[in-house]
Amino acid sequence: MCLSIPAKVISIDGDMATVSVGGTEYRASLQIIENVEVGDYILLHTGFAIQKLDIKEAEASLKVFEEFIELNRRLDEEESTTGKRIL
Amino acid sequence: MKYMDEYRDRGLVDHLVQRIRDVSKVPVRLMEVCGGHTMSIQKFGIPSLLPETVELVSGPGCPVCVTGRQFIDKAIAYSRLKDIIITTFGDLIRVPGSTSSLEKEKASGADIRIVYSVLDALQVAMENPDKKVIFLGIGFETTSPGSAAGIKRASEMHIPNFFLYSSHKVMPPAMKALIHEGIAISGFIAPGHVSTITGTAMYEEFPQRYGVGCVVSGFEPADLLQSVLMLVQQVENRKPGVEIQYKRAVRPEGNPKALQVLDEIFEPQDDWWRGLGVLPGSGLRLRPAFQHFDAENEIAVRVEETRDEKGCICGDILKGLKQPDECKLFAKACTPSDPAGACMVSNEGTCHAWYRYHRHG
Numbered sequence: 446m447c448l449s450i451p452a453k454v455i456s457i458d459g460d461m462a463t464v465s466v467g468g469t470e471y472r473a474s475l476q477i478i479e480n481v482e483v484g485d486y487i488l489l490h491t492g493f494a495i496q497k498l499d500i501k502e503a504e505a506s507l508k509v510f511e512e513f514i515e516l517n518r519r520l521d522e523e524e525s526t527t528g529k530r531i532l
Numbered sequence: 533m534k535y536m537d538e539y540r541d542r543g544l545v546d547h548l549v550q551r552i553r554d555v556s557k558v559p560v561r562l563m564e565v566c567g568g569h570t571m572s573i574q575k576f577g578i579p580s581l582l583p584e585t586v587e588l589v590s591g592p593g594c595p596v597c598v599t600g601r602q603f604i605d606k607a608i609a610y611s612r613l614k615d616i617i618i619t620t621f622g623d624l625i626r627v628p629g630s631t632s633s634l635e636k637e638k639a640s641g642a643d644i645r646i647v648y649s650v651l652d653a654l655q656v657a658m659e660n661p662d663k664k665v666i667f668l669g670i671g672f673e674t675t676s677p678g679s680a681a682g683i684k685r686a687s688e689m690h691i692p693n694f695f696l697y698s699s700h701k702v703m704p705p706a707m708k709a710l711i712h713e714g715i716a717i718s719g720f721i722a723p724g725h726v727s728t729i730t731g732t733a734m735y736e737e738f739p740q741r742y743g744v745g746c747v748v749s750g751f752e753p754a755d756l757l758q759s760v761l762m763l764v765q766q767v768e769n770r771k772p773g774v775e776i777q778y779k780r781a782v783r784p785e786g787n788p789k790a791l792q793v794l795d796e797i798f799e800p801q802d803d804w805w806r807g808l809g810v811l812p813g814s815g816l817r818l819r820p821a822f823q824h825f826d827a828e829n830e831i832a833v834r835v836e837e838t839r840d841e842k843g844c845i846c847g848d849i850l851k852g853l854k855q856p857d858e859c860k861l862f863a864k865a866c867t868p869s870d871p872a873g874a875c876m877v878s879n880e881g882t883c884h885a886w887y888r889y890h891r892h893g
C-alpha cells in the first residue's frame with residue numbers, strides 16, 4: 446500500500462493527467478501536487494501524483510528498477526525450478 | 533553522469549556491502565517503519581548480506597497490520613447493512629475480523645468492491661445514488677492526502693451518499709512510542725513515500741532528543757544498503773542526524789500542497805495501534821465542517837465484540853521485539869492463504885514477507 450511507482454506525464458487535462466508506467470497508461474489526479482508539466486516524472490500512489498521526481502534521478506532509478514525486476518524474475522524462475530532460495 | 537552510473541552499476545550492491553563491513557564496528561539495531569521497506573528488505577535478502585554488527589528489525593510500518601481488529605469488525609458490520617456499498621483497497625479484504633472477513637461477507641452477498649483509488653469510490657457513489665458508499669480509509673501520510681482530496685471533491689460536488697470510515701494514521705507518534713517503551717533502536721530507516729509528503733522536519737526531534745538518527749530511504753537494494761551505511765556512519769561518528777538518501781523523490785519540505793489539503797480536511801485524534809495501544813494524536817479524523825462525510829458519525833451500526841486471535845504475536849513483532857518464526861502459528865496455522873493475524877495478510881506485513889522470502893533461510 447505504501448508502494449508508489451514512478452510514472453511519466455503524457456498529457457494533462459485540468460487536474461487529471463495521463464501517465465505512463467513502462468508503456469502502460471494510467472490516470473493520475475493532480476489535486477495534491479503543484480507545478481506538474483508534461484514530460485515530468487511523478488510518483489503515482491493510489492491514483493494520485495504525490496511528488497515530482499528529479500528527472501535525472503528518476504531515469505536512473507527506472508533503469509535500476511527494470512534491472513532489479515529482470516534480476517528478480519530470473520531469481521524467481523531459478524527458485525521455482527530448483528526449489529531453493531537463492532538470495 | 534555520476535549519480536546515474538552508480539545506480540546502473542550492478543557491482544554497487546557488493547560495493548555498499550563491503551563499505552558497511554569496513555565501517556561497522558559498534559553493533560547497531562536499525563528499524564524500518566515502512567511496509568514497503570520490509571518487503572524489499574526480505575525480498576532482496578538484505579539481512580543476509582550484512583555483517584553481524586548490523587541487525588535489522590521491522591517496526592509498525594504496515595497500515596493493515598497496525599489497524600485493530602475492531603476496525604475490520606465494524607467494516608464487516610457496515611457491509612451487512614441494507615443499501616450499503618463498501619469500497620476498499622484490496623489489502624484489507626482478507627484481514628480476519630473476530631468471526632468473519634470482508635472477503636467472506638462478499639462471498640455471501642455483501643456489496644464490497646475493491647478500488648484502486650478513493651476517486652474510484654467517489655465514482656461508485658455517483659453511479660449509485662440510492663446506496664450509501666463507504667470508503668475504508670487506511671494508510672499513513674502517503675495515502676491520507678488522497679482521502680482528503682476525495683472528501684474535498686465530494687464536498688465540492690455535493691455527493692451526499694459518500695462516506696469515509698477513517699483509520700488513517702501518522703507515523704511519528706509510533707516511532708516515539710517505541711523509544712519511550714525502551715526498545716533498543718540505534719537508528720530509523722525512515723519511510724520513503726511518507727516523507728515525500730511530510731518532508732523531514734518531523735524527524736528532527738529523534739536525533740535531538742533521543743540521539744537516534746533517521747535516514748529517509750528509497751526502496752531498491754542499493755537505496756536500502758546506502759541508508760544502512762549512512763546510519764552506521766552516524767553511529768560510528770556519534771553524530772545522529774536526519775539525512776535523505778532517497779533524494780530523487782524526497783525534499784526536506786515535503787509536498788506543501790498535499791499537506792495543505794490534508795490539514796484542511798483532517799485533524800489529529802488519538803488512535804489505537806496494534807502492539808502500541810492508544811497513542812495521542814496518532815490518527816486522523818475529519819474536521820467538523822466535513823463530519824457529514826464521516827461514516828461513524830452518520831451511519832449507526834452494531835458491532836460484535838472484538839476477539840483477538842489467540843497465539844498471534846503481531847503486536848510484539850510490530851515493536852521489533854520478536855521475529856515471525858517465534859510465533860507458534862507461523863507457517864502452520866497462519867499462512868498467506870489462510871492468515872490468522874494481520875501481519876500475514878498484506879504483502880507489506882513482516883510475517884507475510886518472511887513467509888514468502890525468508891522461510892527457508
Ligand code: SF4
Binds near residue numbers: 846856873883
Ligand atoms: S505468524 Fe500469523 S499469527 Fe503469528 S504473529 Fe504473524 S500474523 Fe500473527
